[in-house]
Amino acid sequence: MTGTPRAAMTRRSLLRMIGTVAGGSVMYQAMAKLAIAGESDFRVPVSLGGGGKGASVLILGAGLAGLSAAYELRNAGYRVQILEYNDRPGGRTWTLYGGDTYTELGGATQHVQFDKGLYFNPGPWRIPHNHHALLHYCQVLNVALEPFTQVNYDAYVHSTTAFGGTPQRYRTVHADFNGHVAELLAKCANQGALDAAVTREDREILLAAMRQWGALDKNYEYTKGLMTSGRRGYDTDPGGGLTSVPVPSDPIALGELLHSRLWASIAAGHGYDLQSTLFQPVGGMMMIARAFARELGNVIRYNCKVTEIRQSESGVTVAYTDTKTGGPPREAHGEWCVCTIPASILGQIPMTVGAPMQNAINALSYGASAKVGLQFKRRFWEQDESIYGGITYTDQVNSVIGYPNSGYMSQKGVLLGAYAFGPNAFAFTAMSPEERIATALECGAKIHPQYPAEFETGAAVAWHRVPSAMGCAATWDNALRAEHYDNLCAIDGRIVLAGEHASRIPAWQEGALLSSLDAVRRLHQRVASA
Amino acid sequence: MLLVASHGAALGAQGGALAVNPMGIPRYPQQTGEALYKGVCQGCHMADARGASGAGKYPALAGDPRLVAVAYPISVVANGQRAMPAFGTGFSDAQIAAVVNYVRTHFGNSFTDSATAADVLALRRPRPPDF
Numbered sequence: 167m168t169g170t171p172r173a174a175m176t177r178r179s180l181l182r183m184i185g186t187v188a189g190g191s192v193m194y195q196a197m198a199k200l201a202i203a204g205e206s207d208f209r210v211p212v213s214l215g216g217g218g219k220g221a222s223v224l225i226l227g228a229g230l231a232g233l234s235a236a237y238e239l240r241n242a243g244y245r246v247q248i249l250e251y252n253d254r255p256g257g258r259t260w261t262l263y264g265g266d267t268y269t270e271l272g273g274a275t276q277h278v279q280f281d282k283g284l285y286f287n288p289g290p291w292r293i294p295h296n297h298h299a300l301l302h303y304c305q306v307l308n309v310a311l312e313p314f315t316q317v318n319y320d321a322y323v324h325s326t327t328a329f330g331g332t333p334q335r336y337r338t339v340h341a342d343f344n345g346h347v348a349e350l351l352a353k354c355a356n357q358g359a360l361d362a363a364v365t366r367e368d369r370e371i372l373l374a375a376m377r378q379w380g381a382l383d384k385n386y387e388y389t390k391g392l393m394t395s396g397r398r399g400y401d402t403d404p405g406g407g408l409t410s411v412p413v414p415s416d417p418i419a420l421g422e423l424l425h426s427r428l429w430a431s432i433a434a435g436h437g438y439d440l441q442s443t444l445f446q447p448v449g450g451m452m453m454i455a456r457a458f459a460r461e462l463g464n465v466i467r468y469n470c471k472v473t474e475i476r477q478s479e480s481g482v483t484v485a486y487t488d489t490k491t492g493g494p495p496r497e498a499h500g501e502w503c504v505c506t507i508p509a510s511i512l513g514q515i516p517m518t519v520g521a522p523m524q525n526a527i528n529a530l531s532y533g534a535s536a537k538v539g540l541q542f543k544r545r546f547w548e549q550d551e552s553i554y555g556g557i558t559y560t561d562q563v564n565s566v567i568g569y570p571n572s573g574y575m576s577q578k579g580v581l582l583g584a585y586a587f588g589p590n591a592f593a594f595t596a597m598s599p600e601e602r603i604a605t606a607l608e609c610g611a612k613i614h615p616q617y618p619a620e621f622e623t624g625a626a627v628a629w630h631r632v633p634s635a636m637g638c639a640a641t642w643d644n645a646l647r648a649e650h651y652d653n654l655c656a657i658d659g660r661i662v663l664a665g666e667h668a669s670r671i672p673a674w675q676e677g678a679l680l681s682s683l684d685a686v687r688r689l690h691q692r693v694a695s696a
Numbered sequence: 697m698l699l700v701a702s703h704g705a706a707l708g709a710q711g712g713a714l715a716v717n718p719m720g721i722p723r724y725p726q727q728t729g730e731a732l733y734k735g736v737c738q739g740c741h742m743a744d745a746r747g748a749s750g751a752g753k754y755p756a757l758a759g760d761p762r763l764v765a766v767a768y769p770i771s772v773v774a775n776g777q778r779a780m781p782a783f784g785t786g787f788s789d790a791q792i793a794a795v796v797n798y799v800r801t802h803f804g805n806s807f808t809d810s811a812t813a814a815d816v817l818a819l820r821r822p823r824p825p826d827f
Contacts, residue, residue: 251751271740271748471751510779511752531781534739589724589786595739630740633750637779 208298208680214690218243221693224482224500225249226475228466229257230675231506231664231682233458234303236465238686239504244693248462249470249486249498251634256455257506258289258635258666259675262539262625263450270631276599279541279623283573284580285450286539288627290675291568291582292316293445296438297676299683300454304447307457314444314571317435318556321569324613325561328426333558333613338418339428341381341398345388346420348380356386390416431559439674446571454675467498472507475517477660502689506665506682508532509654510636519658526654529646530667532637533587536594536628538564538606540583546616547581548574563590564609583610583624591638595628602626640667655685662689724786729798732791736783737799745803752779758803766811767819769796774820784820789813792820 223239225232228250236246254260262268264280280286292314293300304311319340322333354360355369355376364372376382381397383389395401395414402413423429434440447453459466473495474485482503485495505512509530517524547553547569555571568582583606586594594602603624611617629638642651655668664685669677726735734743740754741747747756763769773792776782783792793811800807 271750271754272742507751513778514752528778530779531776532779533781589736592724592736592739596735596737628739636740636750636752636754641781 208302208683212238212299212302212683214238214242214686216243217694218690219693220245221502222247222481222500223502223504223689224484224498225504225506226472226484227257227506227665228252228255228455228459228468229506229665229678230259230300230454230458231666231678232257232504233455233462234299234679235504235506235664235682235686236462237458238683239690240462240465242690246462246465247498247500248466249472249484250466250468251471251489253468253490254452254455255459255466256452258629258632259451259455260289261285261287261450261452262627268625268627269633270599270628271633271636272631274599274631276625278625280539280580280625281541281578284541284578286537286580286582286625287446287451288537288539288625288632289629290451291446292440293447293675294439295441295443295445297674299679300676301445303458303679304445304454307454307461309453309457310448311445312448312572313555314446315555315569316440316442316444316557318553318569320551320553321556321567322558322560322613323428323431324558325426325428326612327561328428329422331612333560334418334426334428335399336432338398338415339423339426340432341394342388342418342423343429343432345380345382345394345397345417346423348376348382349386349388350420352376352380352382352386388417390414427561434557434559448572472515475503475505475515475661477503477518477658479659482660501660502693503661504682504685504689505661505663506678508635508637508665509640509667511634512663517661519661522653523656523658523661523663526650527663529650530640530642530654532630533639533641533673534591534595534628534630535638536584536586536591536602536626537582538584538594538602538624538626539580540603540606540610540624541578541580541622542617542620543622544577544620545570545573545575545579546620547614548579550616551614558613560609560613562609562612563593564606565590567610567613578622581610583607584626587638591628592630594626595630597628599626602628639673642672655681657685657688657692723788724783724791727791727794729794729796732787732795733798733802737795740780745799757799757805759805763800763805763807766796766800766807766809766815769799770811770816770819774816782821789816789820792816 220243222245225236225246225248228248232248233255236248240246262278263285264278264282266278267275269275319337321336323336323339324333352373355372377386380388381394388394391414392412394417398417399415400412401415404410404412469488469490470486471489472484472486476483481499481501484498487495509527510532513527553569554574555569558567563586564584566585570579573579603626607617607621629635654663662685664682666672666674666677669681671677724736726732741757745757747754770792773796774782774784790813793813793816796811
């Protein structure tokens with residue numbers, strides 16, 4: 167340092183200096199170290215720091231867990247090889263494009279007919295802002311991202327039994343629910359009903375807050391007028407010139423709103439994982455898998471069906487068959503093995519591990535999920551209804567209509583016509599692909615009557631029918647976690663498991679990555695200390 | 697987590713197949729054994745009950761000798777087994793009995809004894825407290 171008095175270096179000024187000198191990614195790493203950006207257990211730098219000593223690691227599965235394990239281990243000096251069942255990388259990180267062919271369990275084959283540039287993500291479709299590991303890999307692998315809209319106030323909430331089946335804009339239900347609740351709470355406060363809970367001073371603050379939050383008038387009432395229409399929308403919007411007078415709209419009455427049960431759909435975007443900002447990769451989620459595969463090159467061997475996993479004191483031997491060329495079983499070896507095969511499948515593969523890990527694998531059932539992608543001749547949701555991206559929720563079996571978050575104002579588009587879980591997902595799974603598409607069309611037409619005239623082609627994926635997954639995601643509850651989770655994640659001899667099933671963020675790509683990073687870190691410690 | 701965050705809300709809605717019981721657990725609308733099989737089971741076990749094979753297998757139920765003791769299919773449907781989910785939370789006792797009886801009398805199976813709702817009640821494990 168110079169002889170001038172040293173100014174106190176604030177954290178912000180330090181970061182600004184790092185950012186200026188070394189660029190954004192280094193600043194991000196510094197931020198993470200200072201615990202500003204790293205509220206998940208994602209740790210930067212990811213790098214294991216070398217010391218792999220050329221040890222070999224056999225990785226089973228080329229989903230995000232297997233791909234990231236190979237990427238980090240190779241960078242640390244290990245020799246890595248991946249065996250993958252599919253003829254593509256990504257696992258459940260998957261996008262269907264026009265020209266793709268997909269054969270599901272049971273034999274139904276779909277030849278996807280989407281136009282060039284249009285696609286549908288059968289698996290994950292959104293990246294929350296707090297999924298730091300996934301965002302990290304998008305950054306280092308140069309995967310271009312664009313915003314994913316979770317909450318669109320112009321999208322609908324819909325029930326077949328409310329408002330005569332007419333869909334309501336999220337905006338009106340949201341504004342009216344907040345407004346009515348604010349009015350009720352203000353009434354309680356003014357009648358002294360809350361005196362035991364709030365001080366006199368706090369009551370005044372609460373009343374002011376309710377007026378602002380709920381758009382209440384000076385009498386603390388949620389009434390028709392320009393103020394409430396400033397939230398829920400107008401019958402006629404303010405304009406310019408001589409036709410400029412806005413016409414306010416009528417709020418939905420409290421009783422009708424409660425009975426509609428549409429309030430059940432307005433909190434979807436409040437969850438930590440679904441709060442703004444969310445992202446999606448430009449061109450489909452599979453861009454992430456392709457970027458990993460590009461980096462890893464011939465490390466990945468496709469069309470490999472694993473039939474047995476054996477370990478000894480010196481290494482792991484995996485038997486597999488080539489599903490394209492057939493022939494007798496082949497063998498692959500590694501001194502260590504990172505196994506990311508879903509438990510739905512792994513539980514059927516003979517494997518020499520101890521009872522704790524085997525029992526944990528056997529304890530996991532897999533939930534159902536199904537999605538349908540529908541291509542339409544024109545983007546009527548934009549052209550006719552001003553819906554640009556986001557999600558409509560319905561109580562029909564399709565559950566969801568997701569609007570494309572890219573290509574706005576262009577001619578055609580692919581909607582997510584169904585995204586079902588639970589009983590609805592099993593119902594879709596039990597259908598043929600054609601029936602799934604027909605069902606999604608039937609449900610969607612009750613919300614968008616343009617469906618029949620504008621539909622062109624569709625594709626449908628039910629995750630229990632996907633040959634490489636046999637289910638959407640592992641199903642955990644607290645009792646299962648207490649009994650089996652640590653045993654599932656612990657290294658057994660020379661084998662460690664990874665994937666969304668070995669995480670506390672099940673069904674999310676981030677869970678797969680964090681699971682994998684934790685597994686390779688522990689493996690690396692063991693190798694380094696050997 | 698994903699389920700709760702994105703669909704817990706939707707599951708609270710009424711109508712369609714999304715009916716829920718007062719605990720908020722989704723129920724399956726199908727009531728007969730045939731409707732339950734065709735609306736749920738055949739998703740994995742297939743319309744002909746011959747199962748399927750990919751990276752792993754779904755077992756065939758057609759001509760399955762393990763179905764001889766009625767307690768076995770009741771327990772598997774109600775409580776799950778390995779990757780197969782437990783349907784005891786979404787199916788009533790009567791629904792489980794109906795689908796077990798359907799499978800045990802179709803697809804080349806011709807067992808003459810049948811399951812009752814009381815049999816199911818005796819075999820189903822209690823639901824985890826946090827479900």
